[in-house]
Amino acid sequence: MQYGYFDDAAKEYVITHPDTPLSWSNYLGTTHYGAIITNNAGGYSFYKSGAQGRFLRLRFNSIPMDQPGRYFYLRDQESGDYWSVSWQPVGKPLEQFKSTCRHGTAYTIISSEYNGIHAEATYFVPLEQIFEYCRLKVTNTSDRPRQLSAFTYCEFTNDWNTAQDLVNLQYTLFIINGSLRNGLLSVENGVHMPLDPHGNVDKDWSRRVWMALYGAPLAGYDTSRAAFLGSYRSYDRPWVVEQGQCTNSNVYGDNACGTLQANLALQPGESREILVMLGIGDSELVGQRTAAEFGSLERSSEEFEKLKASWHAKLDSLVVETPDPQFNSMMNVWAPYNALMTFAWSRAASLVYNGERDGLGYRDSVQDVLGVTASIPKEVRERLKLMLTGQVSTGGAMPLIKPFNHRPGQETPPAAEDYRSDDCLWLFNAIPAYVAETGDADFYNQVLPYADKG
Amino acid sequence: MQYGYFDDAAKEYVITHPDTPLSWSNYLGTTHYGAIITNNAGGYSFYKSGAQGRFLRLRFNSIPMDQPGRYFYLRDQESGDYWSVSWQPVGKPLEQFKSTCRHGTAYTIISSEYNGIHAEATYFVPLEQIFEYCRLKVTNTSDRPRQLSAFTYCEFTNDWNTAQDLVNLQYTLFIINGSLRNGLLSVENGVHMPLDPHGNVDKDWSRRVWMALYGAPLAGYDTSRAAFLGSYRSYDRPWVVEQGQCTNSNVYGDNACGTLQANLALQPGESREILVMLGIGDSELVGQRTAAEFGSLERSSEEFEKLKASWHAKLDSLVVETPDPQFNSMMNVWAPYNALMTFAWSRAASLVYNGERDGLGYRDSVQDVLGVTASIPKEVRERLKLMLTGQVSTGGAMPLIKPFNHRPGQETPPAAEDYRSDDCLWLFNAIPAYVAETGDADFYNQVLPYADKG
Numbered sequence: 001m002q003y004g005y006f007d008d009a010a011k012e013y014v015i016t017h018p019d020t021p022l023s024w025s026n027y028l029g030t031t032h033y034g035a036i037i038t039n040n041a042g043g044y045s046f047y048k049s050g051a052q053g054r055f056l057r058l059r060f061n062s063i064p065m066d067q068p069g070r071y072f073y074l075r076d077q078e079s080g081d082y083w084s085v086s087w088q089p090v091g092k093p094l095e096q097f098k099s100t101c102r103h104g105t106a107y108t109i110i111s112s113e114y115n116g117i118h119a120e121a122t123y124f125v126p127l128e129q130i131f132e133y134c135r136l137k138v139t140n141t142s143d144r145p146r147q148l149s150a151f152t153y154c155e156f157t158n159d160w161n162t163a164q165d166l167v168n169l170q171y172t173l174f175i176i177n178g179s180l181r182n183g184l185l186s187v188e189n190g191v192h193m194p195l196d197p198h199g200n201v202d203k204d205w206s207r208r209v210w211m212a213l214y215g216a217p218l219a220g221y222d223t224s225r226a227a228f229l230g231s232y233r234s235y236d237r238p239w240v241v242e243q244g245q246c247t248n249s250n251v252y253g254d255n256a257c258g259t260l261q262a263n264l265a266l267q268p269g270e271s272r273e274i275l276v277m278l279g280i281g282d283s284e285l286v287g288q289r290t291a292a293e294f295g296s297l298e299r300s301s302e303e304f305e306k307l308k309a310s311w312h313a314k315l316d317s318l319v320v321e322t323p324d325p326q327f328n329s330m331m332n333v334w335a336p337y338n339a340l341m342t343f344a345w346s347r348a349a350s351l352v353y354n355g356e357r358d359g360l361g362y363r364d365s366v367q368d369v370l371g372v373t374a375s376i377p378k379e380v381r382e383r384l385k386l387m388l389t390g391q392v393s394t395g396g397a398m399p400l401i402k403p404f405n406h407r408p409g410q411e412t413p414p415a416a417e418d419y420r421s422d423d424c425l426w427l428f429n430a431i432p433a434y435v436a437e438t439g440d441a442d443f444y445n446q447v448l449p450y451a452d453k454g
Numbered sequence: 455m456q457y458g459y460f461d462d463a464a465k466e467y468v469i470t471h472p473d474t475p476l477s478w479s480n481y482l483g484t485t486h487y488g489a490i491i492t493n494n495a496g497g498y499s500f501y502k503s504g505a506q507g508r509f510l511r512l513r514f515n516s517i518p519m520d521q522p523g524r525y526f527y528l529r530d531q532e533s534g535d536y537w538s539v540s541w542q543p544v545g546k547p548l549e550q551f552k553s554t555c556r557h558g559t560a561y562t563i564i565s566s567e568y569n570g571i572h573a574e575a576t577y578f579v580p581l582e583q584i585f586e587y588c589r590l591k592v593t594n595t596s597d598r599p600r601q602l603s604a605f606t607y608c609e610f611t612n613d614w615n616t617a618q619d620l621v622n623l624q625y626t627l628f629i630i631n632g633s634l635r636n637g638l639l640s641v642e643n644g645v646h647m648p649l650d651p652h653g654n655v656d657k658d659w660s661r662r663v664w665m666a667l668y669g670a671p672l673a674g675y676d677t678s679r680a681a682f683l684g685s686y687r688s689y690d691r692p693w694v695v696e697q698g699q700c701t702n703s704n705v706y707g708d709n710a711c712g713t714l715q716a717n718l719a720l721q722p723g724e725s726r727e728i729l730v731m732l733g734i735g736d737s738e739l740v741g742q743r744t745a746a747e748f749g750s751l752e753r754s755s756e757e758f759e760k761l762k763a764s765w766h767a768k769l770d771s772l773v774v775e776t777p778d779p780q781f782n783s784m785m786n787v788w789a790p791y792n793a794l795m796t797f798a799w800s801r802a803a804s805l806v807y808n809g810e811r812d813g814l815g816y817r818d819s820v821q822d823v824l825g826v827t828a829s830i831p832k833e834v835r836e837r838l839k840l841m842l843t844g845q846v847s848t849g850g851a852m853p854l855i856k857p858f859n860h861r862p863g864q865e866t867p868p869a870a871e872d873y874r875s876d877d878c879l880w881l882f883n884a885i886p887a888y889v890a891e892t893g894d895a896d897f898y899n900q901v902l903p904y905a906d907k908g
Binding site for chain 2: 019021059060061062063064065067068088091163166167169170173225229231232233234235236255352353354356
């Protein structure tokens with residue numbers, strides 16, 4: 001079966017059948033603010049570390065696969081019928097429900113056509129920001145006025161340490177708080193502990209996220225997963241969506257979700273857009289400021305264009321034109337895009353690699369520079385310097401470099417049995433490749449500390 | 455709302471409304487072969503250690519709660535309608551579906567009444583065995599002949615180390631095998647590694663489970679979760695049950711399930727019983743022998759009576775008769791039953807404690823003997839000896855004793871900061887209580903090794 005095609009002009013892969021055998025995922029942001037999204041809007045987000053900075057929850061290897069994620073539910077307030085903009089989780093019959101997913105360069109657009117309503121959700125992390133945009137455009141393609149409500153759903157971890165969140169339930173089921181504070185949804189764990197604005201490694205800190213809605217008045221909210229979904233229900237038929245109205249739940253313990261409701265009245269042919277922001281940090285200290293600056297459809301459009309321009313510029317470092325369109329697709333978009341993503345994310349997180357590894361594998365990461373020296377030479381230079389400072393003075397290397405808290409010269413060397421004998425060998429490939437590409441022969445004159453000694 | 459009542463004569467708690475706000479669970483077996491089961495048949499099983507011996511999978515804190523478990527699906531092969539004997543996971547409307555759960559002394563009976571069919575599932579681990587019985591009785595209470603099929607479902611871990619099973623998907627999604635071997639369902643991980651018949655701690659061994667069906671011919675089987683459930687489906691509407699026929703799938707990688715199909719033709723008023731066994735060990739080496747000895751309705755009935763007699767004898771060590779029936783319920787059944795379960799399981803596993811702790815907490819476990827010295831003095835004596843050998847020669851104690859591989863005299867003492875200052879104090883309560891109850895003053899004359907020295 002043919003599930004999709006390459007759209008080279010847009011530099012997107014287009015999935016036209018949402019019932020792929022397994023989820024097809026894309027990467028948003030960077031590992032500073034990293035987000036995974038599937039063609040059915042499943043996925044998760046983390047700050048700096050998949051292991052210790054996980055704030056949006058995905059259940060791996062679960063049933064149905066790759067839930068939850070970042071959902072928009074739509075409800076026809078006249079008929080009571082509801083669906084999700086992505087085919088899953090509601091899963092309307094595919095004879096009546098059309099869905100397209102466009103995985104682009106660090107953004108994903110999922111659209112649906114159902115019952116006279118066209119909807120399109122755009123997901124991305126703006127360059128250098130620690131929040132994500134989820135933008136929804138709804139169009140009435142029927143010939144009568146429509147009363148719709150849109151509901152967002154995402155599920156927060158109770159503990160940003162993903163292992164704790166999975167396992168230590170006697171603690172983590174009792175630490176989450178959610179409420180609406182000055183117009184922003186605020187979800188906080190360990191609220192009685194001090195706020196740590198910069199770190200994410202020490203555990204005894206309060207961790208916070210915020211959400212905002214623009215483009216329509218806030219018609220209701222929920223922060224309690226139990227209130228939103230109801231007992232003995234799943235993401236396919238949430239209680240609140242079935243009922244058509246949020247309960248304004250302020251969760252205290254158990255599990256938290258992010259639900260904002262917008263009511264949209266649409267004349268035939270009319271379109272409406274709403275914008276959802278989800279970011280990390282305290283809603284008062286960080287959320288209000290960020291929302292004031294970025295909380296508009298116009299600004300999100302600008303950020304979207306900036307993001308695309310930045311990525312497309314990287315891809316334009318090499319363009320081939322051959323008689324084979326599939327070869328062109330691979331060479332001009334997908335091989336470099338994947339090489340860039342691999343460089344950026346290493347094996348930090350995916351749908352199989354659940355992110356607990358928490359750092360750059362030494363050999364893999366040195367190898368990863370080989371595919372991207374032409375497109376991002378500056379980043380390659382910095383990465384090579386980082387990896388060189390991961391060598392220890394005995395000649396071996398740290399098996400894993402954690403960029404967010406690597407301390408050259410002060411690391412404890414690994415046990416002898418943790419060295420890989422080929423750790424250092426990859427530098428003999430990667431550094432000459434970088435110098436050959438850039439002419440930066442001066443790179444060889446640097447003096448850098450070992451991991452364990454100055 | 456009243457969800458149930460105490461049946462003191464049967465020593466059971468009876469749940470008459472299956473939609474309890476949270477799952478109400480029971481414990482089957484011991485921590486040698488431990489099984490948790492909820493009033494909706496959710497739950498998991500482990501061998502010796504919840505952390506390293508987990509072979510039946512439950513997803514904690516998931517949606518819908520506490521799935522999967524040990525399900526019987528029933529399908530009317532004429533109408534195509536299907537349901538589960540426990541209300542969940544299919545979740546038929548409660549106006550049409552009646553369900554009762556009886557949590558007894560290390561057994562649970564779940565029955566349902568739906569569409570002219572009465573069904574009753576009995577779950578228990580026979581005394582001192584390393585398998586569990588799931589027995590199903592189906593009665594046609596309608597006035598016409600019925601063609602039914604019954605399907606079992608349970609889900610196996612890919613890795614008996616529960617953390618690996620959750621997290622290390624790049625490995626564990628590729629190691630499971632399932633097939634039918636000489637009439638027994640056989641599910642094996644690491645099949646190319648050596649078989650370890652006794653241990654469960656070292657990871658590089660093949661781990662194996664088997665299942666058997668008695669009371670009806672095997673009409674089909676599935677070992678592939680994907681084949682049984684289908685894509686984008688959950689336990690509420692498995693593909694195979696919807697279709698009415700197993701696919702005889704032999705899983706190789708991905709995830710394994712245990713599905714056995716029995717076809718049951720029932721005249722009005724007729725009852726049929728089937729017996730399912732689920733055990734650990736190689737199907738040829740252990741399963742065939744165990745199934746030959748225990749694989750009959752008669753034997754399972756004998757084992758059920760033995761189990762009840764054993765537990766009821768323990769509870770009979772103290773019987774009170776007061777004018778307050780609720781006080782009588784507590785004193786005669788539920789307080790001692792829970793004290794005995796707490797003694798046996800410590801905090802090894804529950805629905806909140808997911809079992810990764812993997813041993814007996816020192817202080818808790820010494821305290822736990824206080825409630826059961828009268829009912830099981832021999833076990834208390836052994837436990838106290840075990841805990842005494844958990845003291846280290848400095849006077850502190852190991853924070854956690856792992857009965858399955860504790861080596862008195864040879865343990866590495868914990869770091870100084872891991873001691874609890876009151877570790878040894880609880881022995882001054884527990885040992886005199888034991889001696890006062892039993893008169894076993896000779897207990898004081900024993901010479902036992904410290905944890906770290908002979």
